[in-house]
Amino acid sequence: MPDLPFALWITIAGVLGLLVGSFLNVVILRLPERMAAGWRQEARDVLEMEADATPLPPGIVREPSHCPQCKHRLAASDNIPLFSWLLLRGRCRYCKAAISIQYPLVELLSGLLSAVIVWKFGPTWVALAGLVFTWTLIALAGIDFRTQLLPDQLTFPLLWLGLLLSLLPMFVAAPSAIIGAAAGYLSLWSVYWLFKLLTGKEGMGYGDFKLLAALGAWMGPVSLLPVILLSSLIGALVGGSLIALRRHQRELPMPFGPFIAAAGWVWLVAGDGLLQGYMQFTGLR
Template identity: 85%
Template sequence: MPDLPLTAWIALAAVLGLLVGSFLNVVILRLPERMAAEWRREARDVLELDARDEALPPGIVRERSHCPHCKHPLSAADNIPLFGWLLLGGRCRYCKAGISIQYPLVELLSGVLSAIVVWKLGPTWPALAGLVLTWILIALSGIDFRTQLLPDQLTLPLLWLGLLLALKPMFVAAPSAIVGAAIGYLSLWSVYWLFKLLTGKEGMGHGDFKLLAALGAWMGPLALLPVILLSSLIGALVGGSLIALRRHERGVPMPFGPFIAMAGWVWFVAGDTLLHTYLQLTGLR
């Protein structure tokens, strides 16, 4: 790689993260719509119903970005990550309808987290892999927050990529990656079925199993307990805050995938530091 100061690499990662964040918004909004349309087509085929002339929603790559209200295509200036939304004052240039704050938030989050990954790992191949992990976790979190879905189109490639990187090995050795993936899946799978047998209800979705399996493949089995504990803590804090602020009703299901993703990313970039701090505070080291 070119010989540049670390600060330059961090800045480049931040800019790249902003650009990728703009694409992640497209994935978050369009992938569930495409999935739902394809499910309806498959259901009609299985049930041998008359086919409907239903146009598929816009694709993720080919179709240009457009206003979700008036459908007017956006110009290049409107699509500048973060700054396009700010320059427009959060409103469509053409119909003046409000534009969701999700767009700049996802772009900003992608830029900041990308910079942190490169700051932590340096201009290395592991950092590039870490960026891919970060971007997929952001997309999964956004989709789960909106739809309570964790698409196989994202969780399974993340799982396989973690296993393939273990052949290097880049983060953990292959045996640890395989065991981590298996334990990650089976741990939540067991909780799911135990909860369902006791209550008759589904406490979480199958996508949560696959996401934790993917994190186990990337970081090994020893990371799973801290990730589960962190995700439970984050979920309790966020859920309690939303209920206290009356932004979420009691008894209404809340997606758990984003909290798993948050905890997994935190442990990926700072697990060693957190473990060292814990051992010092508890007097175990």
């Protein structure tokens, strides 16, 4: 890595995170639509129906950005992360339709978390891996929040990358990564089936199992219980707040993936400090 001031590295990471956050918005919005189109076509193939003549939704990489309302292609000045939304006051330049607050929030979140990763790990290959980890979790959380889906197209690469990095090792050694992946999947899988047997309802989706397995591959089995507890705490706080504010009905399902993703990121960055603090608080050494 070039010899640059540490503060400059953090700034570069933040700017890079803003740019990547703009792309993550595209992934969050377009990947579920592409998946749904693929499922419809697969269903038509199974039923031996004619191919659907409806054009496929925009791709993630090739098709340029456009306004969801008027479909006008956006200029480069309309795509400056965070600043374009502020300059345009949250409205399309061409049709004046409101632009979702999701765009600047995802960009800002990506920028801030990316800066924190480099602050934590320094300008190292570990930080680069941490950035990929962070960006993937943001995309997964955003998709699950919008659609209650955790795509295999993201959870599986995250899982396999964690296992491959354990061969170096980078975060944990290979045995811990393998055990963590298996334990992460089986723990939520067991809870899912126990809950279904007792209530006849599905408490979570299979994507949650795969996401926790990926986190186990990155951070080992020791991280799983804290991640589950943290995600449950975050989910209870967020869910309780939404219900108290009457923005969410009790009977409506709430995606658990964003809370798992948030807890996993917190543990990657601050797990050692949280564990030490807990041990000091409880008197354990």
